[in-house]
Amino acid sequence: MLSTMQDAPLLVSGILRHGQQVYGESRVITIVGPDGQATEATFAVVAERSERLAKALARLGVGDSDRVGTFLWNNQAHQEAYLAIPSMGAVLHTLNIRLFPEQLAYVVNHAEDKVIIVDASLIPLLARVRDQLTTVKHIVVVGPGDSSALGETHSYEELLAAEEPGYAWPTFDERQAAAMCYTSGTTGNPKGVVYSHRSTYLHSLAVTSGAALGIHDQDRVLSIVPMFHANAWGTPYAAFMTGADLVMPQQFLQAAPLAAIIAAHRPTLSAGVPTIWNDLLRYSQSNPIDMSSLRMITAGGAAVPRQLIERFRDELGVQLVQGWGMTETSPICSLALPPRGVPEEEEIEWRSKTGRVVAGVEVRVVAEDGSILPNDGESVGEFEVRGPWITGSYYGDPTPERFHDGWLCTGDIGSLDPRGYMQISDRTKDVIKSGGEWISSVELENEVMAHPGVVEAAVIAVPDERWSERPLVAVVVEAGSATSADQLVEFLGGRVSRWWLPERWVFIGEVPKTSVGKFDKKVLRAQYADGTLEVVEVDIQTAR
Ligand code: ADP
Numbered sequence: 001m002l003s004t005m006q007d008a009p010l011l012v013s014g015i016l017r018h019g020q021q022v023y024g025e026s027r028v029i030t031i032v033g034p035d036g037q038a039t040e041a042t043f044a045v046v047a048e049r050s051e052r053l054a055k056a057l058a059r060l061g062v063g064d065s066d067r068v069g070t071f072l073w074n075n076q077a078h079q080e081a082y083l084a085i086p087s088m089g090a091v092l093h094t095l096n097i098r099l100f101p102e103q104l105a106y107v108v109n110h111a112e113d114k115v116i117i118v119d120a121s122l123i124p125l126l127a128r129v130r131d132q133l134t135t136v137k138h139i140v141v142v143g144p145g146d147s148s149a150l151g152e153t154h155s156y157e158e159l160l161a162a163e164e165p166g167y168a169w170p171t172f173d174e175r176q177a178a179a180m181c182y183t184s185g186t187t188g189n190p191k192g193v194v195y196s197h198r199s200t201y202l203h204s205l206a207v208t209s210g211a212a213l214g215i216h217d218q219d220r221v222l223s224i225v226p227m228f229h230a231n232a233w234g235t236p237y238a239a240f241m242t243g244a245d246l247v248m249p250q251q252f253l254q255a256a257p258l259a260a261i262i263a264a265h266r267p268t269l270s271a272g273v274p275t276i277w278n279d280l281l282r283y284s285q286s287n288p289i290d291m292s293s294l295r296m297i298t299a300g301g302a303a304v305p306r307q308l309i310e311r312f313r314d315e316l317g318v319q320l321v322q323g324w325g326m327t328e329t330s331p332i333c334s335l336a337l338p339p340r341g342v343p344e345e346e347e348i349e350w351r352s353k354t355g356r357v358v359a360g361v362e363v364r365v366v367a368e369d370g371s372i373l374p375n376d377g378e379s380v381g382e383f384e385v386r387g388p389w390i391t392g393s394y395y396g397d398p399t400p401e402r403f404h405d406g407w408l409c410t411g412d413i414g415s416l417d418p419r420g421y422m423q424i425s426d427r428t429k430d431v432i433k434s435g436g437e438w439i440s441s442v443e444l445e446n447e448v449m450a451h452p453g454v455v456e457a458a459v460i461a462v463p464d465e466r467w468s469e470r471p472l473v474a475v476v477v478e479a480g481s482a483t484s485a486d487q488l489v490e491f492l493g494g495r496v497s498r499w500w501l502p503e504r505w506v507f508i509g510e511v512p513k514t515s516v517g518k519f520d521k522k523v524l525r526a527q528y529a530d531g532t533l534e535v536v537e538v539d540i541q542t543a544r
Contacts, residue, residue, distance in 0.1 A: 010201035012178050013087035013169035015240050020047035023217060023243030029265060030075045030248045034257040036264030038247075041076055043240065049160055050084035051167035056159035057090065060138045062115055064089045065177060069113035069136075070228070071095045071122055073250040077142045077156060078227050081117055082236045086178035086197065087169045093180045094228035097122055098515035099190075105132040107182045107190055110396065114138070117156065120145030121251065174198035180395065181230060183327045184515050192395030193328050200237060203330040203389040206358050207234035208242050212323075212335050213269060213298065217243030220293075222261065224249060224272035225301070229516045230331035233271050233300065233323070244269070255283030266293035273301040273517045274308060275456075277320065281311055282455065291316045298323050298335070302518045303424060303442040306352040307450045313348075324355040324422060328408055330389040333361045334422050354414065354422040361387040365416050366404065377417030380425060380438075383410045413438075430521055432461040433469050439500050441521075444471055447495045453483035458511045458519040462504060462528055472504040472535070474511060474524050485536045501540045506533045 008014075019026070024044035031038050041049070062068060068085045070092065072078040085092040093111050095104065104125075108116070112135040118126050120143035127149035130139075141147045142156040178197045182190035195203075208215045215221065215238050223235045223246060231237075239246045247265050249258065258280055262270075277299055280289070297312070300323035312320040325331025334355030338347045357363050365373040365381040373379035384407035391408060393399075402409050413431060414424040425431075425440035432439040441459040448457035455476040464470040477483045485505035492501055512523040527533045 009171060009174035009197065011087070011169075011171070011174060011197045012083065012200055012237070015201065015204060015237050016047055016050060016083045016087050016169070019043045019240030019243070023240070026217065026239070026243045027245045028076045028079050028248065029245060031250050031252050031257070031261055034252055034260065036257070036260040038265065039076070043243070046076060046080055047083065048165040050080045050087070051165050052160040052163040053080050053084040054088040054167045054169075055163040057084070057115060058088065059163075060115060060140075060154070060159075062088070062090050064172075065091060066115075067091045067093045067111050067113045067180070069093045069095045069108055069111070069116040071097055071116055071118040071126055072142065072227070073097075073119055073121075074223050074227050074232065074248040075119070075142075075250050076248065077117070077119075079236055079246065079248070082179075082227065083240070086200070088167070089170050089172060089176070091177045091180055091194070094231070096182070096184065096226075096228045096515050097125060099184075101128045103190055105129040107192070108133050109135060110189075111180060111182075111192060115140060117142060118150070119143060120147065123147050123149055126150060174201070179231070181228070181327050191397050191399070193391045194395050195231070195330060195389075199330060199389040200231075202360060203231075203332065204234050204237035204241055206360050206389070207238040207332055209358070211337070211356075211358050212332060213238070213296070215239070215242045215244050215269065219244035219269050220247060220265065220267045221245065222247040222249065222265070222267035222270040224253065224258065224270055224276055226516065229301070230325065230327045233298070233325070234330065234332055235271060255279045256287070259283060259287060259289045262293065263290050268293055268295045270294060270297045272297070272299060274299045274304045275302075275513065275517045275519075277312065278308060278456065281308065281316070284316060289316065291318050294318050296321055300324055300331075301516060303354070303446065304352075305446045305449045306348065307446070309351050310348060320351075322351065322353070322355055324412075324424065326410060328391045328410075329361070329385060329387075332358060333363070333385055333387075333390075334358060334420075336421070339419055350421065354424045357420040357422065360389065361385055363416055363420070363422060364407065365414070366409075370404070375416045375418050375420075377415055377421070377423070380413060380415050382428065383412045383414060383416070383422065383424075384408060385410060430460070432459070432471050434464070434467045434471070434499070436468075437499075439471055441471065444473070444492075444496065444500060444502065447492055448473055448475060448488060450495070451483065451488060451491050453477050453481040454488070456511045456519075458521060458524060459502070460521050460524050460528065462525075470504065471500070471502040472506065472528060473502045474506045474508050474533070476508060476510055485538045489538050489540065503538050503540050505536045505538065507536070508533075
């Protein structure tokens, strides 16, 4: 028996129209200076400008399913692109402004972008690859600046000014492509993920739900995570669905301007990778920050050290909620909100986990032989996920080994408990196999970072004659701190199994970061291999 329900397609234009009509007074605030100076526009204005943008792009020849790249900071124009491009039936392709030139050229050509919208401040970065872009017919520049290095270009504002508002957003199959994003390609070329209107709509609803961020029209969301990093974790569309204001920080992403933005614009919610929050916490030690407006901040993209969550709670009075996801999963899959009934003093145990799965996503743990492991919170294997906003393939890049009976193989290793809480211990490519047993690099990092003299720590596997692999810790200590490898080993003594204790340590000024601000272990491994790291050896009788 079929239902009697109408089959209205879930389209991004529906999100746009809802924000425009119901929350026309909500605002998109774009930061234009390091002290929080800003310009702002209401959702009504942003929606109207999106209509003009769609008309302008159509005039440039953008048709159904054509790809439009964005090479932009988080700002109002990017929000307009997020709304206009999918709504007109074209495909928004967010380009990572920190990719190496060859990867940037690869993704633009692979996606066959027809138009690129670029921020004037990023013209030199795009100019480096302009000659290699074989499909790009038009470049549209946002903001004033010399664009001659890009050849012929159009001015974003002039294009919009030439159009009348109003656009009859077309209706089409909700499974049509809305947007695409390439993974940051830590191994090999980046891989393309194509989101549908349906997946985007459902993911946005999930992000707004009380089981995730619980976003509503009293909220103001500071979106630190770039809009090219997995859809800024759903916040641009979630805001238009619920009327939450958006604060867009553009390039003002260092701790000092972020503190000024928080003080001036009083966001209630924010999202960013752990390194950003770690920087802000360190900054707050010498520069008090008023974070009282924030009811919650989220961190994901990499494991969030427990001590970071505790210190935000204790020193800044802010609830830091860990989430887990991937570009492939839109990205939100789980958030570490504690279960009901847990005494306050035990909450931290739950908040330190990777996250509780949200409705719409299914997770399972799979052993190396492909068998499904129990959700007992102990059995460790690779996470596989499926659901309406999880990719079922990569764009033009067959990789059957990444899929298993319709589930996405995440490359993340960990356990799942009976209440749906995931605990990641590693990525398959980072795991340390010592004497046939696994050492969790994530757990070791967290324990080292719990030492008060440590700013950051990244752990990689290095070859070892006796144990096949052993952990090496690359550590950044507080300026002026004399914390030594021996002291750190002693500190770890009571916190991890004895056979986990690392013999090899390197002291560095900063952990190398990927294009989205995560620890770049690939770079560390390469530095170790060519002998550029100065290793301090600690004598540990590895008790096994
Ligand atoms: P990339 O794979 O290039 O880093 P993504 O941003 O898509 O790009 O990264 C997804 C990966 O980030 C996940 O597979 C996982 O390894 C890691 N990750 C995300 N959130 C967490 C978390 N809360 N804890 C540990 N790892 C995480």
